[in-house]
Amino acid sequence: MELRYTEAEEVFRAALREWLNSELPGMAPQPHREDWVARRKWDTDWQRRLFDGGYAGLNWPKEFGGQGATPTEQLIFFEETTKAQAPYVGVNFVGTLHAGPTLIEEGTDAQKAAHLSKILRGDEVWCQGFSEPGAGSDLASLRTRADRDGDDYVLNGQKIWCSFAHIADVGEFLVRTDPDAPKHRGISWLVLPMDLAGIEIRPIKTVLGSSEFCEVFLTDVRVPVSQRVGAENDGWRVTNVTLKYERGTAFVSELIDSLRLCADVAAIASDAAHLRELGRCYADFAGLWSLTKRNVSQTSRGTPGAGGMVIKLAYSEARQRFGELCLRILDREGLYLDGNELVEERLRTMSLTIAAGASQIQRNIISERVLGLPREPR
Amino acid sequence: MMWQRTPTQLCLECSVDLELSADQVSMCDGIRALLQGRFNPERVREGFNQSVYQELNDAGVFSLIADGFCWADAAIVFEQLGTFCVPGPLVACALSGELASHVEAHNPTVVEHLGHVDSVLCIGADVRRARADSLTGVLSDWPLDPLTPVTRVSAPAFTAIVGDAAAAIEWRQRGAVLTAAYQLGIASHLADMSAEYAKSRIQFDRPIGSFQAVKHLLADMVVRVEIARASVYAAAAHLDEPTDSGLARTIAVAKTLAGEAAIANGKAATQVHGGMGYTWEVDVHLYMKRAWLLETHFGNSDSHCDAIAASL
Numbered sequence: 001m002e003l004r005y006t007e008a009e010e011v012f013r014a015a016l017r018e019w020l021n022s023e024l025p026g027m028a029p030q031p032h033r034e035d036w037v038a039r040r041k042w043d044t045d046w047q048r049r050l051f052d053g054g055y056a057g058l059n060w061p062k063e064f065g066g067q068g069a070t071p072t073e074q075l076i077f078f079e080e081t082t083k084a085q086a087p088y089v090g091v092n093f094v095g096t097l098h099a100g101p102t103l104i105e106e107g108t109d110a111q112k113a114a115h116l117s118k119i120l121r122g123d124e125v126w127c128q129g130f131s132e133p134g135a136g137s138d139l140a141s142l143r144t145r146a147d148r149d150g151d152d153y154v155l156n157g158q159k160i161w162c163s164f165a166h167i168a169d170v171g172e173f174l175v176r177t178d179p180d181a182p183k184h185r186g187i188s189w190l191v192l193p194m195d196l197a198g199i200e201i202r203p204i205k206t207v208l209g210s211s212e213f214c215e216v217f218l219t220d221v222r223v224p225v226s227q228r229v230g231a232e233n234d235g236w237r238v239t240n241v242t243l244k245y246e247r248g249t250a251f252v253s254e255l256i257d258s259l260r261l262c263a264d265v266a267a268i269a270s271d272a273a274h275l276r277e278l279g280r281c282y283a284d285f286a287g288l289w290s291l292t293k294r295n296v297s298q299t300s301r302g303t304p305g306a307g308g309m310v311i312k313l314a315y316s317e318a319r320q321r322f323g324e325l326c327l328r329i330l331d332r333e334g335l336y337l338d339g340n341e342l343v344e345e346r347l348r349t350m351s352l353t354i355a356a357g358a359s360q361i362q363r364n365i366i367s368e369r370v371l372g373l374p375r376e377p378r
Numbered sequence: 379m380m381w382q383r384t385p386t387q388l389c390l391e392c393s394v395d396l397e398l399s400a401d402q403v404s405m406c407d408g409i410r411a412l413l414q415g416r417f418n419p420e421r422v423r424e425g426f427n428q429s430v431y432q433e434l435n436d437a438g439v440f441s442l443i444a445d446g447f448c449w450a451d452a453a454i455v456f457e458q459l460g461t462f463c464v465p466g467p468l469v470a471c472a473l474s475g476e477l478a479s480h481v482e483a484h485n486p487t488v489v490e491h492l493g494h495v496d497s498v499l500c501i502g503a504d505v506r507r508a509r510a511d512s513l514t515g516v517l518s519d520w521p522l523d524p525l526t527p528v529t530r531v532s533a534p535a536f537t538a539i540v541g542d543a544a545a546a547i548e549w550r551q552r553g554a555v556l557t558a559a560y561q562l563g564i565a566s567h568l569a570d571m572s573a574e575y576a577k578s579r580i581q582f583d584r585p586i587g588s589f590q591a592v593k594h595l596l597a598d599m600v601v602r603v604e605i606a607r608a609s610v611y612a613a614a615a616h617l618d619e620p621t622d623s624g625l626a627r628t629i630a631v632a633k634t635l636a637g638e639a640a641i642a643n644g645k646a647a648t649q650v651h652g653g654m655g656y657t658w659e660v661d662v663h664l665y666m667k668r669a670w671l672l673e674t675h676f677g678n679s680d681s682h683c684d685a686i687a688a689s690l
Contacts, residue, residue, distance in 0.1 A: 001402065001450040001615040002395040009394075072394060266690035279630075279683030282690065284605075286631045291608035294396035301397065310604045313597075360594070367593035370600050371573040374588040 005072070013076050019053050020084040027087070033210055040125060040167040043090030047122030056120040057096065064104050064112065065120050071249065071296045078252035083260075088253060091164045095119040095126035098242050099172045102189070105241045106230045111191065115170070127168035129159040129192065129216055130239075137361050139174075140183045140236060144218060146175035146190065148225070153177070153190070155198075155221040161355075165201050165214035168194050178233050189235035191227045198222070208347050250308075251315050252292060258285045258319060261326075265342070269329045277325050284318035306370045313362040316352030323349050396611045398454065406454050412437055413462045419661060425525045426466035426494055431477055434464075440471045449552070453559040453614035457607075460563020460640075463664050465525035467491045469556045469675070473549060474499055478507075480553075482676075486536065489513060490671075492529040498536075501549050505541030508534060523667040554629050554676040555613050558636035561672050562606045564665045565639035568647040569599035571661070576650055586650075595646045602639035609635045627689050630682035637679050640669035 005013070027046070031038035050056040058074055060066020069077070089096060100119045103112055118124035135142040144157025155175060165171065171192045178186030194201075198221035203211035230238035262282040269275050288311055295307030323346035327334045334343050353359045367373045398406060416433060438445055439459070442452045452472070459468055467479035467490055474480075479491045483502025492498065492510055500506045515531035522528075541549070573596055576587030586592050613632035616625050644666030648655035655662045673679070 001397070001399065001611055003612070003615045003619055005394055075394075263690045266687060269687075272684075275687040276680060276683045278690070279686035279688075280634065280679070282686050283609075283631045283634045283683065286628070287605040287609040287635045290396060290612040290631075291605050293394055294608040294611065297395045297397040306600060306604050307608075310601050314601050314605060360590070363594040363597035364590060366597040366600055367573075367587070371569075371587075371596055373573065373576060373593050373596065374585055376588050376590055376593070377584070 009072055012073050016080050020086055023049055036167050040091050043092055044122035046087040047092045051121050064116050071300050074249050075296050078249055079256055082253040082256040091125050094128045099126045101242045106238050125168045127162045127165040127171040129162050129171045129173035131161045133160055137358055142174055144175045146177050151225050152222045155218040157218050159216040162214045162216050163212055165216050166203055174235055184236045186233050187235040188232050189229045189238040192223055196221050251311055255285055255289050265326055274329050281322040288315050309366050313359055319349045319352055396608055402454055409455050409458045417462045417464055422463050426491055430466055449617035450614040453610055456556045456559035457563040460560035461567045463668055469553050473552055486534050487531050489529045489531050490526050500536040501546055504539055504543055505545050505549055506536035507538045507540045508536045523671045526671055550676055551629050554633040555617055557672050557675045558610045558632045561636040561640040562610045564669050565606055565643040566603045568643040568665050569603050572647045572650040599643045599646050602642055606636040606639040627686055630686050634679040634682045637673045644669045
């Protein structure tokens, strides 16, 4: 056990800090939350700066234009950019963290050439078309059809919870190419240009009154078979290859930010019971920060532990408890959102226990994979 | 000495690492094997006595730091002691280097293991000692933790000053870390034994561990253990650092989370074991009661959370 970073890691941190100091003052002010064209420009401008600074694709292999950074360097990157309040990955999320790594692992040379460099430079924005109204936790039951017609697939169906679909250039879509096969074995993974005829996009207004998510309706959309990544009907496996890019660092920014918010809230809390509870919330986040480091240690040794699964579940619930406390501390000052980060966060974080695996599904996974408990009969 | 290890060197080439080193893995295996051989459940139920002390002392459990081990190593050993629910004033023995139990100055009248120790230390503004035979009181015939006898001492006098204010702070910090490590061991063992029970107990023609209502209780036990373990290891490794910047808060976090994990896992384990969890025969209550006892050592979670909030 060791609490120190190596000299090389400290050099990486110092260079990053210096770069952030020189880069951040040149950023335009953050656009209005509903101005999606401006938000796309702001987020992709940041991605371009990361690229020029040598920080784009931190976890991508060097041969594909990435940095091949160690897990600890990734940890430092998220820690420092969050502390400096640099832009979050934003609209570049799907491209840099999911679609890009998938293409690296499974794409043809032509597919890699068409997209990887554009993703890293901020020239191409991706969205994800996985969930459907009838396929949420049970994603593999998805029903959007892709019927083969010559060299094309013809797509019909409906996708939901597609972040940034209204401003994306392309999407990663899971479609059913064999309706007769067992549900995990009839799915294919497609790159879908979002300007094709027959695609209709409707933003979903969330509890924030905002619309990051969209519904996507597909009616007789023709897409070339060459847009498929991986073999036909092998899409479920293709979807899961990106898991190896997950180093347990997905929540670093959120955790660092939560620790900062605890300090902010301590400054406005005065009731002794509120303060005690705030100390308890801080302990939750600090414990998860230690677990993140431990998880990175284990992953670096090639022996990942339960940390990744635990962090998602525990963080999302801890953050909601903290949000409740914030509302009680704010009392009637929590009745408006404008300029009130804590209230906005309380609403935003309502999604944490649902998105990317509801807490109930996470508990099933932990009990089966960590403790080896039998599956519930289904 | 049971385990051979070169004393810890400060290593500038090591990256941040909260996983056990190869040396620590063998040390952990070593103490596990020792405890497995000597502290089966029947022996544990006999409680603490001179021979328990002597065997652990001979194994080096109470002289780890003097023998060149670091606090992270000590935490690993105390985690294993908790796993086996080994009874006794183990933390006080390790910190004082003698056969002693301890009390805290704000409530010095309930003394643990008085009949089996040479002296009792009192941690307050400084560290004081009283000879055990100088303290008199009423031995409870019904202690909360059946393996931790308690005596209600009237007018305890701790006259000999054996440590200054700085020593008292060290006692509290080191004591909190070793206690948290023991609490972690309790939480971890309760999760393991409950999972095993849930796999073997059949109701409605299937293992109860296949029902989501039970699985989710067990998943939450794992969550608490994983977070507590990372926090305890971080705090122990922090004790080994030359700088104490942020140390007090790191320790408060570890003690809070490990204490809560032990108690909450005690409740969950009782629930998973059903009626058997309410019996004297099944070990769950021994772990649960030790968890409640240790919550009163070196600051409970309320006091640590207050301290964390004040530090923000």
